Every structure is written in structure tokens, then in C-alpha cells.
Amino acid sequence: AQSVTQPDIHITVSEGASLELRCNYSYGATPYLFWYVQSPGQGLQLLLKYFSGDTLVQGIKGFEAEFKRSQSSFNLRKPSVHWSDAAEYFCAVPSYSSASKIIFGSGTRLSIRP
Amino acid sequence: DVKVTQSSRYLVKRTGEKVFLECVQDMDHENMFWYRQDPGLGLRLIYFSYDVKMKEKGDIPEGYSVSREKKERFSLILESASTNQTSMYLCASSLARRGGTQYFGPGTRLLVL
Numbered sequence: 001a002q003s004v005t006q007p008d009i010h011i012t013v014s015e016g017a018s019l020e021l022r023c024n025y026s027y028g029a030t031p032y033l034f035w036y037v038q039s040p041g042q043g044l045q046l047l048l049k050y051f052s053g054d055t056l057v058q059g060i061k062g063f064e065a066e067f068k069r070s071q072s073s074f075n076l077r078k079p080s081v082h083w084s085d086a087a088e089y090f091c092a093v094p095s096y097s098s099a100s101k102i103i104f105g106s107g108t109r110l111s112i113r114p
Numbered sequence: 115d116v117k118v119t120q121s122s123r124y125l126v127k128r129t130g131e132k133v134f135l136e137c138v139q140d141m142d143h144e145n146m147f148w149y150r151q152d153p154g155l156g157l158r159l160i161y162f163s164y165d166v167k168m169k170e171k172g173d174i175p176e177g178y179s180v181s182r183e184k185k186e187r188f189s190l191i192l193e194s195a196s197t198n199q200t201s202m203y204l205c206a207s208s209l210a211r212r213g214g215t216q217y218f219g220p221g222t223r224l225l226v227l
Contacts, residue, residue, distance in 0.1 A: 009154070032213035043118070043204055043218030044157075051213050090156065094212055100145045100164060101172075102216060106156035 002026055002096050004105035006089075012111040015083055021076040021108050023091030033074040034092040034102065035065055044090060050074065061085070086112045117141070118219035120205050126225045133192040135222050137205030143217075144210035146188035148172075148180060151202040151221070160203075163188055164210060195226045 005024045013019055025031060032051045036044040048059025055067040065076045074091060088107045095101035121136035139146065145164050149157040149172075159172030161180040169180050177199060181189045188207075192199055203222045208214040 034215075036218075041221075043220045044206075044216075045218070046215050049213070049215065098162070098170070100208060100210055100212070100214060101147075101159065101162060104157040106154060 002093070002103055004091050004093055004103050006091055006105035006108050008108045009106075010109045010111065012113055013081055014113045016080050019076075019078045019081045019085070019110070021089050021091075021110070023074045023076065023105060024072050025074065025091070025093045026072065027093055027096075031093045033065070033067060035059065035063070035074075035076050036090045036092060036104075037061075038088045038090065038107075040087070047076070047089075081110075081112055083112045083114070086110055118205055118207055118217050120203075120219040120222050122222050123220060124223050124225075126227065127192075127195050128227055129196060131192075131195050131226075133195050133224070133226075135190040135192075135203055135205075135224070137188045137190070137207075137219055138186055139188075139207040139217070140186065141207060141217065142185065143207035144185075145208045145214070146182065147206040147208075147216065148178075148188065148190045149204040149206065150174065151204055157204065160190065195224075197226050200224060200226045 003026045035047040038044045050057045050067045088109045090107045091105040092102045118139045148160040162170045163182040179191045205219040206216040208216045
């Protein structure tokens, strides 16, 4: 079955430290890939999206993600986190069954240590 | 600026009540979605609409129905609310194409007593 796996439920990093959030997916063809962020009490906002071309994708708020086909991964990175990055992060892929539907991972909650 | 609005941020209802959650988008998007979000379970799709009066069941449609009479408005209905429907409900919309970005509303936190 199609799936998106985020193996880390909760991560804590110090402010100014680097960050990597993991995402693995199962998908038959080259997928579209998404990272969304949800700040406390808010809806989700698109951070970045990959659909073709350069496998390193730049997003908003200084985030980037790298698509690695051989590893079926799309990990999210940021060189130096800020306290405002504390949020929940969701990786997602389009559904096989419907082009418009998206399958979300279970999310990784990021906490920032002062 | 794109906008998806939901009628309530917080809602408290009693078991057995009929509950309406409203969602409006101003982007002329064909697709609209209702998700439920629970800790550790991520987002689960309840229903999806790809056009006016058209709908498709998602992963967890039981206990819910939807209505889309106008393109910009998508309503989620809990016919008889139960305590296990206490959750965060998120509405989203997107253009009708593969890989279309979904735009989310701020969510409605529903408590059923």
C-alpha cells in the first residue's frame, strides 16, 4: 500500500543548531513530494514542493529538502533553526487513486531548546 | 492572498447533536477536502469534492456527510455527534491537477461532550 513514513515523532534541537527531518515514501513513479508546516493552533502551510528537475528544493523560511530516488527519501533540512520554527512538520505525496488527493505522513513535532 | 476560512475555531457540542462545519475558499479551486487530525495519526481524509455537488469518500467517512452546493463552499456534517468525533477538523482546497498545492484553513477544534 502507498505510504509516507516519518520515523521521528518528536525532535528537540537547540536554537541555532542544524535540523534534518526524515521522510520516506512508497510510490511507483517519480512522485511529487511535499513538506507542510503547522504552527500551533493553525492550519497547514506549504513549505516546499518537488515535482521534477533539481533534486535539491528550496522552500520558504530557509528550509530545503533533497529528493533521493535510490533511498525513497525526501528529508527536510535547515542549517540554523530559530525559536519560531517550533511546529509540526508533515511530509506528503499524491495518492495513486486520485491525482488531487494527498497522502500525509503522521508528522514530526519540532521543539526548540533556548 | 489566498484564503480558506472555517466558520468556527472552537466548538462544543453534546452527544447526538447535528453539527455543521463550514468552509469557504476564495481561490476558485475545483477541489475541496475535509480532514480530521488526531495526535499520532496525522491527517486523515474524511471526504473530498472535485466539483459542485460531486463528492468522494475518503479514508474515514463513517459518521460524516458533506455538501457542496456552491464552488466556494464545502460543508461537513456530523449527523449525530459522538464523543469519538472530538478532534481538530481541517478544510483545504486545491486546483484540479496532480501535485496541486493544498491550501488549508485554520481548523476547527470540536469537543463533543
